[in-house]
Amino acid sequence: MLREIVRAAGARFGELAAFVRPDGSALTYAGLDHRSDSLAAGLHAAGIGEGDVVALTLPSDVDYVIAYTAATKVGAITAGVNPRLTAAERDRVLAVAEPRIVLAEGDVDRLSRPGNPVPALDPDPERVVAIVFTSGTTGTPKGAVFGERELDAIARSDVPGWDDPQTWGGGGHQVAATQFAHVGFMTKLPWYLRLGTTTHLLERWRAADVLRLVSEHRMTSIGGVAPQLALLLRHPDFESFDLSSVQTIVMGGAFSPPALVEEARRRIGASYSIRYSSTESGGVGTGTGFDADDQEALHTVGRPRRSVELEIRSDDGRVLPSGEVGEVYLRSPCMMRGYWRDPDATAATIVDGWLRTGDLGWLDERGCLHLAGRKKEMYIRGGYNVYPVEVEGVLASHPEVAEVAVAPAPDPVMGEFGVAVVVPRNPERPPTLRELQAFAGRQLASYKLPEAIQIVEELPLTAMQKLDRQALAHRVAGLTRDRHAP
Structure with a gap:
């Protein structure tokens, strides 16, 4: 599916820019098809074929896209490694992926074989395409597995009329808001290509650069995570940018506070949709409607999206009625097949075809989902998952630390x-x-580091002498970032 779309988009869109670098140079649709053919030939010559894992430690630049699409052309599986990870974290991801080859900077040009033939592949919806890594509660990497079937389902959830052969083009310009190893890029690249989008790349996400690109290219939509939107609104020169072209704002990956939704709608003059999903769900879950009233838009994460089923269950697996808090379960053709080479974690997460999210929530009488916290001890900082146990394990080895909790x-x-x-x-x-x-x-990684510290004589404990995380949360609730709290 991705392989075929790369070829068709190359033929259809030709010299249209698919990806534009910060310096203004571009990779065209024809160029993506030709360059990925050359690398695919090189991978084939190196013995890489169907079912082999190709790990990418590349930055989120054009070479990443070339490598990902080249891997699909030889039937290989792409495992992206977030460039924000430290060397130790990257090594743990690679140990789980067990790749046949790791592509780093310079390897795309070095391995490419222009003019050499690319092996033929029969269509196979069950062929695995991507492994998208997320962290476990102990920091152990887990790779969510997606194949052609799931990528097709994800595209159908976002593009009306996907089955219509005339549904091509109309994508316009967009800014790359996340790293390419993120589920938002790995699973949605097929429909970016089919719509003929021009994606502008950033060396580093900066509010001023995003505002400039949106204004210059008259973008109709702003996407990303809520903290990025907050930074846009707080930029001192915000009012100097013409954002009148923006019609919709789509934010996922992190909580959107009601005040942020209200401010964004007022100052940008666009409709706002909150998206709730996860890596395991394929980035497809629930969403608030662009025409939602304030009750839905400000205080919920909306209703299940197309093809998604949602249930709230008790600890013993019973489906709960509206108004009762329980664990959020999702089921859709977009969700992962399981975790790469981790049957135990897969069995614990996918139960009778349903995805256990680990999040707590409840449904109102209109069918909108309200989130009530997380069963896991994870929190989200700027769209990135952080697990306290992992951070605590590192901080506890500091010579001046007797005990620590995050x-x-x-x-x-x-x-x-x-x-x-x-x-x-x-x-x-x-x-x-x-x-x-x-x-x-x-x-x-920097987003996992603590941004405030509190010195105490002892940590709060439960009656069972375990760390009382609820008491801990109350203790730190009033702190601000980068502030010492004695």
Whole structure:
């Protein structure tokens, strides 16, 4: 499916820019097809074929797209590695993926064989295409597996008339808001290509650059995660950019506070849709309607999207009625097949064809989903999942730390951020926030690092002498980022 769309888009859109680099140079649709053919020939010559895993440690640039599409042309499976990960985190991902080959910067040109033949492949909806990595509660990487069948279903959920052979083009310009290893790119590339979108790449996400691109190219939609939108609205020159072309705002990956939704709709003059999903769901879950009233738009994450079924279940698996809080279960043809080479984790997450999200929620009388927290101890900082246990494991090895726990605190820009609650070995010389960040930064990505610290004599415990995370959350709720709280 992806292989065929790359070829058809190359023929149909030709010299239209598919991806534009920050310096203005572009990879055209014809260029993507030709260059991915050359790399596919090189991969084939290197012995890479159907079912082999090709890991990409490339930045989110044109070479990543070329490598991903080249891998599909030889029937290989692409495992993207987020470039924000540290070397240690990257190595853990690669250990799980067990790739036949790892492509790094410079490898696309080095391996390409222009003019060499690309092997033929029979259509197969069951062929695995991508492994999209997410972190487990202990920091152990888990790779969500998607094949041609799932990518086709995801495209159908977003593109009305996908079966109509005339449904091509009309995509316009967009900004790449996430890393390419993210589920939002890996599973949705087919419909980006079919719609003929021109995607503008960023060396690093900066509010000023996004506002400029939206204004210059008269973009009709702004997408990303809520913290990015908050940064756009807070840019000091926001009012100087012409955003009158924007008709819709689509935000997922992190909580959208009601105040942010109201401000964005008012200042940008566009409809706002909140999307709730996960890597495991293929990035497809629920969404608020663009025409939703305030009750739905501000206080819910909407209704199940096309082809998605939703249930709220109790701990013993019973389906709960409206108004009762339980775990959110999803079922759709878009969701992952399972975790790569991890049958135990797959069995725990997919139950009788339903995806256990680990999130708590309830349905109102109109069928809208309200989120009520997470069963897992994960929080979301700027659209990225952070698991306290993983961060605690690193901070606990600091020589000045006797005990440590990490808890999220709310933030108007990032949604949530981590607070390190520390019992110091020497109360007269406790570690500073900067010291903890520098220490942990060698092993953890920057978005996982604590952004506030609280020094305590002891951690709160339950009657069973376990860490009381609820009490911990109350303790840090009033803190702000990058502030020492004695």
